[in-house]
Amino acid sequence: MAQNLAGALDTLKRTFGFSAFRGVQSQVVDRVLDRRSTLAVMPTGAGKSLCYQLPALMLDGTCVVVSPLIALMHDQLRSAEANGISAATLTSVDENRAETVQRLRDGDLDLLYVAPERASQPHFRELLSQCRIALFAIDEAHCVSEWGHDFRPDYRLLAPMMDAFPQVPRLALTATADAHTRADILTQLGIPEDGLIVAGFDRPNIRYHITPRDSLARQIQQIMDAQPGPGIVYAPTRAATERLAETLGRSGRETRCYHAGLPPETRARNQHDFVASESMVMVATVAFGMGIDKPDVRFVIHAGLPKSIEAYYQETGRAGRDGDPSVAHLFWGADDFARARMRLGEMGEDRIAGERTRLGALGALVETAGCRRAILLRHFGESPPETCGNCDNCLSPPKSIDATVIAQKYLSAVARTRQMFGAGYVESILTGQSTDRSRQNGHESLSVFGIVEGEEAAMLKPVSRALQVRGALLPTEHGGLMLGPDARAFLKGEVPLDLVLPPRRQRTKRRGGDATPNPIGDxxxxxxxxxxxxxxxxxxxxxxxxxxxxxxxxxxxxxxxxxxxxxxxxxxxxxxxxxxxxxxxxxxxxxx
The missing domain is CATH 1.10.150.80 (HRDC domain)
Structure with missing residues (x-):
């Protein structure tokens, strides 16, 4: 090990300009130089690419890097070449493919980036058999697992390709893989169990905030005002990205949108301009991001619920890859959970249990009065401190009240109005607001009419939201509310409803600089x-x-x-x- 790392440190300083490795980089590099196959689970921004780029300079032959997106390959290619590394991509959009193949055959490449669709083809295997291969590096390795959040079937075909070169070590890299996914990656890629290195998942420079949606554009604009650096806003639909980009762009900040429905040339131009910008905001669907290795993203905003804790961790991890302070802010609504539960009904029986568990984990994250970071890290099998000092709940601890009685009143009102009406009407019945509609329906004679007053009335909206998160209330196809499968337990008092009250909103002040330690104005x-x-x-x-x-x-x-x-x-x-x-x-x- 000492001999390996002595030479590696010299290469590290000469090529990358660093005098020491970070975190588990030294362990990973040492195993690779020793030609031992490895799975490295390292948080975004921890320097995963260095773990194969540096050995590629030291080993005899070419390191073949399998990467899921062309944009990501080209981004990493630019960075590698800037450091003097001989690298190339072999993709469908490259016009110099013949030249690249010849450079590979001549042994002139340290790194060759390819997509899994190409790497798994017989003709590519035949090409590699004519070359000297030093290492297979599988980036975004969670894509190989059906348990992962970004499963790509072509990743499953990589093992047979690598098996044809048994003397070549394998390095799999990912930032997001729970214990189940890690075990599956090891199996699928033929890496021994003792080859697993887990660096931990904490991103201490990211400040996590989670807030109920309320005038979304205004909420996002406040964050943009406080963070002049580049940012990403994730919206749930293509139409939402276009609406938000247009609205936010009126502030004068350069704002673009990105989704799969845009013409390819528009997507490419918007992505190129965002990567080059020092202040642009990109409003996008989750199709945007994995191919971006931009280190200076200062904020990531979710305008709706992500599909899982793993997806949330990976998407927020696109902020602050340079290690400088950054913000991740999630805005959610009860309708997010309602739509997610409706999608459960469309899934096969083999997936429902796992997806319900994922949804429950998201519910726990958004509703907790405790440390957000602790919930994230425990999800990935870590044992973090109870508080982190850098999330909204740790910085401004919220109050928690027992809202079980209010919840019972709410559910009773939904039941007694025959599960036909929306939240606004139900709340008007509970607070005793007499209207033509309530008189025509005969609802003013119900026992629940006017049973909520004073401070309890202010709790009705958050109680409704919490009941929908927990599956005790479900939306009807006509926009009403109906009792969900978990309503009975709340009505009978078998399950309490502890409601988290967020701190009073404070107006965000405009700042001349962002949260980074940059000497703005110098x-x-x-x-x-x-x-x-x-x-x-x-x-x-x-x-x-x-x-x-x-x-x-x-x-x-x-x-x-x-x-x-x-x-x-x-x-x-x-x-x-x-x-x-x-x-x-x-x-x-x-x-x-």
Whole structure:
């Protein structure tokens, strides 16, 4: 191990500009250099790609990287080439495929990125048999498991391809896999159980907030006002992405939308511009994101309920990959859970139990009065502290009250009005509001008419929401409410309803800068950012491929005066020092 890592540290410093590994990177790299197959479960932003890029430089032959999306491959290709790594992609949109194949045969490639659909084909296996292969790296490896949240059938066909090269080690990488999914990945990809390395799932730089929806566009706008950096807003439908993008764009902030129904050239342009931007907001369906390796996303907003805890973790994990402070904010409504329960009825019996469990886990996350991060981490099998200090509930602990009696009154009103009316009407009956409709229906003579008053009346909407989350209330096809399978237990008092009351809303103040430690307003920092922008444009790459913000901050704080001093800063490898060093030194010296 010591010999492996001694050489690896030298390559790490020379190519990537870092003097030490982070987290479990050293364990993973050591196993790969020892040609032992490995599954590495590492949180987003923990440096998974380095775990195969660095060995690819040290091992004899080409590392074949299987990646699920073309956009992700091209993004990683840009970053690899910027560090001086010989890399290529072999995809349907590449016009230089013949040249890439020849480079592979000639042994000129350290990295070759391919999609699982290509990697599983016999002709690709035949091509590899003519080359020297050093490593198979399977990115987003949870796609191989039917238990995972992004199952891709073609991932199941990778094992036979790799079995044809038994001497080549395998490295599977994912950020989102619970214990069941991890076991399935090991089995499907032929990796021994002792090859599992789990780094932990915590993303301490992400602040989690979860709030009931109430004037959604205004709620999102408040976050945008407080976070000038790039952001992603996930909307549940294509139409919702377009509506929200149009509404939010009226603020003057550049806002685009992305969904599978847009013309391919529009999707490609919007994605390209977002990756290159330092302030754009992308409103998108979940089709957007896995192919984005943008490190400086400052916020991720969910405008509706994600489909699972795993999906939520992965989607929020697109914020703050550079390690700087970032925000993940989920806005939810009772109708989200209602629609999810309706979808359960359309599934086969073999899937219903698992999906119901996933929905219950989301309900626990949005309704808890405790630490959000603790619930997330326990879901992935960890034993976190009771509080994290960086989620809404830890920062402003909510009150919790026993709302069991109010819940019984609500359910009784739904039953006595024959389960035909919506929430607004039910609440008007409970609070004793006399209307033409209530008189015509004869509902003013019901025992539940006017039995809720004072402070209890303010609790009716959150009680209705909570009962729908728990499946005690279900929507009817005509927009009414009906009793769900769990209503009886609440009515009989067998199950209590503990209701979480969020803290009083505080107006978000506009800020001149975001939550990052960037010295906004510092003339040197702004000049360095401007130079980075220009170099990125000249080289046809996003600004972060030149240098991350953290590198620019170090330049501001330490003000190196020579190339040797500049090369000592973390994140500046030999290739980047040679390409850009003089330009950045000139700017630093102008401001000294």
């Amino acid at each position: 003339p040197l920092f702004e000049a360095l950012r401007s130079l980075r922008r220009d170099l990125a444009k000249d080289n046809g790459v996003p600004p972060y491929v030149i240098f991350h913000d953290s590198v620019l901050r170090d330049m501001c704080g330490l003000r190196p005066q020579t190339l040797d001093e500049l090369g000592e800063l973390p994140g500046i490898g030999a290739r980047k020092l040679d390409e850009y060093g003089e330009d950045f030194l000139d700017v630093i010296q102008q401001h000294s």
